[in-house]
Structures are given as structure tokens and as C-alpha cells.
Amino acid sequence: MSALKQIKKVSHVIFDMDGVLLDTEIIYKKAIQSIAGRFGKMYTPQIQGKVIGTVERESSRIAVEMMKLPISVDKFQIEFRTTAHQQMHNVAMMPGAEQLVKHLYEHKIPIAVATSSSLASFELKTAKHKAFFALFNHIVCGGSDPEVRKGKPCPDIFLVCAERFKDKPLAEKCLVFEDAPNGVAAALKAGMQVVMIPDENVPAEMLIEAPIKINRLEEAPLELFGLPPLKS
Known part of the structure; x- marks a missing residue:
């Protein structure tokens, strides 16, 4: 079965941070x-x-x-x-990150961040972007969160992140945006759907596992997952 035939509608979106939202x-x-x-x-x-x-x-x-x-x-x-x-x-935002996140926020789609960074590292990197990160329902910092027992490629961080939404969605109702093979593997193990924005340094042979790949967040195929499409 093709990747497109396996796609299901989602209700919640989870973002990795490094390489997806921030250019770190x-x-x-x-x-x-x-x-x-x-x-x-x-x-x-x-x-x-x-x-x-x-x-x-x-x-x-x-x-x-x-x-x-x-x-x-x-x-x-x-x-x-x-x-x-x-x-x-002085970390910059990744292209399209602000547009995509604000779009989902304005359409009242629950959104969260699941980053491998510790809380201290997260606060350092996001110091210039506090208003942007305030748009998210919650942030899970896997490097220091006691409930995240194992890091990516284990699914713990995404399962914890989903559990912290108020309505506790099923894993299959969550869409994850990731740039790393370890993150893609973790999301898939969690039973979630994934869109990958591959880091340019990751070898092509390590990208096979990701069912959908895009070059920039502006290309996010939200409509495939039953979400309001981005305006061109």
C-alpha cells in the first residue's frame, strides 16, 4: 500500500524543535x-x-x-x-516555521513541541522567540523531563507529548514534523504519522523510513491529513 493510501486524518500536531522550528x-x-x-x-x-x-x-x-x-x-x-x-x-527561525505554526494556532489546531533538548537548553535557544513558543499548548524537553525515560529513536517523548494534550488524542491522530531519522523512527514507533523536512547533511539512504518528505515547512501538505491548507 502506498504512503498516501495509509494517511489518516489528524487532530493534533507535534513539532520537533532543532532543525524544524529553529536553525540550530x-x-x-x-x-x-x-x-x-x-x-x-x-x-x-x-x-x-x-x-x-x-x-x-x-x-x-x-x-x-x-x-x-x-x-x-x-x-x-x-x-x-x-x-x-x-x-x-541568537538562533534564527527555520523558513516557514512561523507561518505554519501561526496558521495552525489560528485554526485552533492543538500544537506542541517535543524536543530532545533539556529545559535549560530550550530556554537558552528560545530566549528571542518567547512569543512564538507561547503559541504551543505545551513543550516537552526530553533531555530533562523525568517522564521521558528513553530518547529518540524510542517513542517515549512523543507518547508523553500526546498524553499532555487536554483531550489525550490517540497516537494515530497526531502528526509529527521531524528533520532527523531518529525522530522519524521515534514518531513511527509511537504510532504517529510523520512529515520529514530532511536535514541537508543526512545521507539519502537514511531517509527511506519517512513516508512523506518536504523541503520546507511552507510545503506542508496539511490537507492530506484533514487540516486547513496553508495559503499560498
């Missing part, structure tokens, strides 16, 4: 490459595809192990956090 992935990429470069290692697209979408601790473990870096995961995480957070105070 380039900052993470530069931070990891700067550490790897000191040891003559390259942060390749294959490794990036594994790292994107994971919580900070898991990102650090994957980077250290896959690049065989001669430092501990603890030391890598501290340096990674310090380097990346120095640039997080």
Missing part, C-alpha cells in the same frame, strides 16, 4: 567538528545522521564512539555543550 543544527555541526578536528577526525554525514535528534548525552556517546575520539564521553559532552551554547543566544 549548523551550530551543533560546527561544535562537534571543532572537537573532532583536533584529533584529525571528520564528522561525516553518516555520523551526523545518527547524532541528529538525540539527547545531548547520547549525541556525545555516538560522536565519541563512531569517530573513535581519544576522550571520554563526559569530557566531550562538557566541551560540546560549552562550545554550542556560546552561540545559542
Whole structure:
């Protein structure tokens, strides 16, 4: 059965944050490459595809192990956090993010954010965009939320996020916007539908699992899911 035939109408929308709403992935990429470069290692697209979408601790473990870096995961995480957070105070919005979110908000579609960031990291990245993030019903920060026991690609964060909507929708009634293979896998395991906006550094072979892919949020095919279509 084709992906289009499997599509069902949804009532709620969940967004990943990094690489979907905020343009942070380039900052993470530069931070990891700067550490790897000191040891003559390259942060390749294959490794990036594994790292994107994971919580900070898991990102650090994957980077250290896959690049065989001669430092501990603890030391890598501290340096990674310090380097990346120095640039997080001035993060830009991703193209189309404001238009799509405001459109859903104005049509009274329940919306939420499910990010692998910790609450402290979320507050740092969103400092310039408080009015925008106030549009969401709730935010789940998987890096520090005690109810999110396992990070992406496990489904925990999306299941917790759905449970926190007042009307507690069924998983199949939730549409997720993701940029990372780990996030897509997590949403599908949760029983949700997914639209992927692939990060440009993710290898093509890692995008197979995503049933629907778009280049920008302005292209979101909302009408396929029974949602009010975006105005052109």
C-alpha cells in the first residue's frame, strides 16, 4: 500500500524543535567538528545522521564512539555543550516555521513541541522567540523531563507529548514534523504519522523510513491529513 493510501486524518500536531522550528543544527555541526578536528577526525554525514535528534548525552556517546575520539564521553559532552551554547543566544527561525505554526494556532489546531533538548537548553535557544513558543499548548524537553525515560529513536517523548494534550488524542491522530531519522523512527514507533523536512547533511539512504518528505515547512501538505491548507 502506498504512503498516501495509509494517511489518516489528524487532530493534533507535534513539532520537533532543532532543525524544524529553529536553525540550530549548523551550530551543533560546527561544535562537534571543532572537537573532532583536533584529533584529525571528520564528522561525516553518516555520523551526523545518527547524532541528529538525540539527547545531548547520547549525541556525545555516538560522536565519541563512531569517530573513535581519544576522550571520554563526559569530557566531550562538557566541551560540546560549552562550545554550542556560546552561540545559542541568537538562533534564527527555520523558513516557514512561523507561518505554519501561526496558521495552525489560528485554526485552533492543538500544537506542541517535543524536543530532545533539556529545559535549560530550550530556554537558552528560545530566549528571542518567547512569543512564538507561547503559541504551543505545551513543550516537552526530553533531555530533562523525568517522564521521558528513553530518547529518540524510542517513542517515549512523543507518547508523553500526546498524553499532555487536554483531550489525550490517540497516537494515530497526531502528526509529527521531524528533520532527523531518529525522530522519524521515534514518531513511527509511537504510532504517529510523520512529515520529514530532511536535514541537508543526512545521507539519502537514511531517509527511506519517512513516508512523506518536504523541503520546507511552507510545503506542508496539511490537507492530506484533514487540516486547513496553508495559503499560498
